[in-house]
Amino acid sequence: MEQSQFRGKAEVATYEGTIIRYGKPREAVLVLITVLEPFLRDQLVKSESDTDFYAIKQNQVMSYQTGVYPYRQMNSVFWSLDSGTLLKAFMTTQEWCGQTYRELRKMGNTLQLFYSSYWEDESRGYETRDYPSADYTLLYDELPLFVRMDSLKSSQSVALYPMLMSSQIRRPDWDIGMPSRNPDFRKARLDVTTDEIQWQGNPRSVRIVTVTQPAFSTESGTVPEKTDVFYVDLKSSIRPLLRWERNDGGTLELSNITYTDYWEQNGPVDKLPQNLELPE
Numbered sequence: 702m703e704q705s706q707f708r709g710k711a712e713v714a715t716y717e718g719t720i721i722r723y724g725k726p727r728e729a730v731l732v733l734i735t736v737l738e739p740f741l742r743d744q745l746v747k748s749e750s751d752t753d754f755y756a757i758k759q760n761q762v763m764s765y766q767t768g769v770y771p772y773r774q775m776n777s778v779f780w781s782l783d784s785g786t787l788l789k790a791f792m793t794t795q796e797w798c799g800q801t802y803r804e805l806r807k808m809g810n811t812l813q814l815f816y817s818s819y820w821e822d823e824s825r826g827y828e829t830r831d832y833p834s835a836d837y838t839l840l841y842d843e844l845p846l847f848v849r850m851d852s853l854k855s856s857q858s859v860a861l862y863p864m865l866m867s868s869q870i871r872r873p874d875w876d877i878g879m880p881s882r883n884p885d886f887r888k889a890r891l892d893v894t895t896d897e898i899q900w901q902g903n904p905r906s907v908r909i910v911t912v913t914q915p916a917f918s919t920e921s922g923t924v925p926e927k928t929d930v931f932y933v934d935l936k937s938s939i940r941p942l943l944r945w946e947r948n949d950g951g952t953l954e955l956s957n958i959t960y961t962d963y964w965e966q967n968g969p970v971d972k973l974p975q976n977l978e979l980p981e
Contacts, residue, residue, distance in 0.1 A: 711736035720951035729765035770797035792865040880922035
């Protein structure tokens with residue numbers, strides 16, 4: 702976040718491709734908006750007054766169509782700029798069947814979960830989980846930014862909390878029909894290699910980060926192994942994420958990246974600039 706592109710601006714990266722819902726591939730658009738914000742430690746919200754504490758915020762907005770009705774899902778994840786530690790994350794999802802809200806707050810060695818959904822037995826709740834002391838303890842939804850770090854080791858174990866971006870509390874949306882399970886940290890494997898891929902018709906040197914969540918058993922059945930693969934550009938100093946092969950079987954690829962003060966561009970004729978040139 703020290704690059705000049707982030708000074709007074711947000712990185713807006715658009716990804717296009719497919720995700721899987723109801724067992725079928727769906728055309729999808731994911732927009733990752735990454736920006737620095739003044740933050741209040743006690744309330745864990747954006748500060749409207751002077752402060753010396755800043756947070757990195759990444760909004761993750763997913764849009765797709767299932768038959769006649771649309772889905773709109775959004776995560777917001779916050780980290781301390783000084784330490785890089787997680788502060789909080791929350792998610793909303795809207796579609797014609799209903800709405801769901803979830804919020805995670807890290808309080809010391811405890812992760813607090815608040816939720817409200819339209820699903821039976823998941824209407825409203827509050828739960829806590831111990832926050833593991835592993836070298837890398839992550840939310841699944843931190844991965845799109847986390848994999849851009851140059852400090853990643855070639856192979857390591859991580860404690861991973863399941864994805865927030867789902868209308869259901871006990872399983873991801875694409876897992877409908879699979880065993881229910883309580884959301885908690887579980888061991889996963891992170892492996893890092895380098896290679897070259899074709900992106901927009903050009904060869905790019907990339908870091909390939911593979912995150913594997915092993916199969917595990919629950920009272921209602923076995924949850925199968927899941928694997929995500931991230932391709933991070935190594936030619937650009939900002940290490941943009943070029944491609945994401947998701948554990949639901951879908952793939953999303955970078956189609957536009959720009960740096961803009963979008964909050965100042967809310968006029969009727971304002972449009973997001975189109976750009977595929979990666980910063981050096």
